[in-house]
Amino acid sequence: xxxxxxxxxxxxxIQSEIDAKNFYLNVSKRIKDSFLQNxxxxxxxxxxRHERLLTALLDKxxxxxxxxxxxxxxxxxxxIAMPEVSDDMDLKDAIAIAMKNEEIAxxxxxxxxxxxxxxxxxxxxxxxxxxxxxxxxxxxxSFVDIVYPEVW
Numbered sequence: 535x536x537x538x539x540x541x542x543x544x545x546x547x548i549q550s551e552i553d554a555k556n557f558y559l560n561v562s563k564r565i566k567d568s569f570l571q572n573x574x575x576x577x578x579x580x581x582x583r584h585e586r587l588l589t590a591l592l593d594k595x596x597x598x599x600x601x602x603x604x605x606x607x608x609x610x611x612x613x614i615a616m617p618e619v620s621d622d623m624d625l626k627d628a629i630a631i632a633m634k635n636e637e638i639a640x641x642x643x644x645x646x647x648x649x650x651x652x653x654x655x656x657x658x659x660x661x662x663x664x665x666x667x668x669x670x671x672x673x674x675x676s677f678v679d680i681v682y683p684e685v686w
Contacts, residue, residue, distance in 0.1 A: 555585065562575045
């Protein structure tokens with residue numbers, strides 16, 4: 535990947551993290567359930583950390599990562615269609631949108647890792663994919679709790 539293509543990919547990833555952060559903050563203000571409200575705020579903070587990591591990577595060429603761990607994946611979001619964003623969407627739809635966004639982010643970072651020749655950068659993208667997968671898992675658990683309460 536040439537330098538300009540690399541910069542464009544990282545800039546797009548940064549914008550995606552900003553969009554995700556804003557989405558989680560907006561939804562957290564609408565949710566009445568305090569557990570989910572805090573979970574969405576935590577996701578927003580995590581997306582802000584991703585944004586800072588990618589910005590440092592782009593601006594300074596610095597990569598500072600902690601240890602990344604892949605997490606379990608229930609693959610629930612893969613079975614859900616992306617709901618429409620609206621002012622009157624219910625909690626189930628808000629979580630479904632968040633799940634789909636995390637799924638897309640995970641897949642994008644996995645693709646970047648697969649296409650990357652630089653070992654350190656590959657580790658960053660693999661780690662970001664793992665974090666997005668972790669978010670997806672938490673959202674899938676919340677989705678199951680809300681959509682299928684009879685299971686519990």
